[in-house]
Amino acid sequence: DTAVSQTPKYLVTQMGNDKSIKCEQNLGHDTMYWYKQDSKKFLKIMFSYNNKELIINETVPNRFSPKSPDKAHLNLHINSLELGDSAVYFCASSQDRGYHGYTFGSGTRLTVV
Amino acid sequence: GDSVTQMEGPVTLSEEAFLTINCTYTATGYPSLFWYVQYPGEGLQLLLKATKADDKGSNKGFEATYRKETTSFHLEKGSVQVSDSAVYFCALIDFNKFYFGSGTKLNVKP
Numbered sequence: 063d064t065a066v067s068q069t070p071k072y073l074v075t076q077m078g079n080d081k082s083i084k085c086e087q088n089l090g091h092d093t094m095y096w097y098k099q100d101s102k103k104f105l106k107i108m109f110s111y112n113n114k115e116l117i118i119n120e121t122v123p124n125r126f127s128p129k130s131p132d133k134a135h136l137n138l139h140i141n142s143l144e145l146g147d148s149a150v151y152f153c154a155s156s157q158d159r160g161y162h163g164y165t166f167g168s169g170t171r172l173t174v175v
Numbered sequence: 176g177d178s179v180t181q182m183e184g185p186v187t188l189s190e191e192a193f194l195t196i197n198c199t200y201t202a203t204g205y206p207s208l209f210w211y212v213q214y215p216g217e218g219l220q221l222l223l224k225a226t227k228a229d230d231k232g233s234n235k236g237f238e239a240t241y242r243k244e245t246t247s248f249h250l251e252k253g254s255v256q257v258s259d260s261a262v263y264f265c266a267l268i269d270f271n272k273f274y275f276g277s278g279t280k281l282n283v284k285p
Binding site for chain 2: 066095102103104105107117118152154159160161162163164165166167168169
């Protein structure tokens with residue numbers, strides 16, 4: 063019954079690898095997001111999709127590529143992983159562009175070694 | 176541009192103490208304001224919100240009032256519990272963009 067679910071919860075991988083994180087929401091929301099949280103808990107928006115259309119694309123390396131096959135899914139693919147990509151990545155969703163708040167997934171802790 | 180500033184932590188309190196976590200904001204429009212809570216190892220959960228000036232959001236004993244004159248949205252609770260230990264984020268949305276504060280860690284000791 064999880065509203066926003068992301069997989070995997072933990073991901074440990076070597077530098078240079080390519081990995082994907084998946085996110086699905088069953089709330090019927092029209093907008094989905096990816097956030098990166100660093101070790102100091104600072105949250106940074108990366109991408110946002112509204113009805114499968116990219117609406118926010120912050121300054122992130124182009125090694126990061128979001129894909130939204132439908133409005134219930136937003137996946138994040140990362141190429142050529144670097145040590146600095148280690149963080150917790152959160153998926154979120156909202157209705158009406160977020161004026162009533164976001165619903166967050168439980169996070170994916172990515173560790174690049 | 177828009178921004179959210181909240182007090183640095185950690186804040187350490189004894190159980191049943193009064194809690195205030197300060198939050199101030201700058202915004203160009205008419206933002207909605209939020210407090211989110213993040214328990215260890217979990218995602219962020221919406222704690223409370225206020226959509227216009229003088230609104231008071233409340234949930235689980237926490238309260239915050241949208242003060243336009245002081246551009247503030249301070250979080251308060253009259254009597255904290257050990258289970259309230261978490262990181263608290265103040266946030267706003269303005270012109271379809273969300274802005275989070277840097278988070279304040281709260282430690283409540285028995």
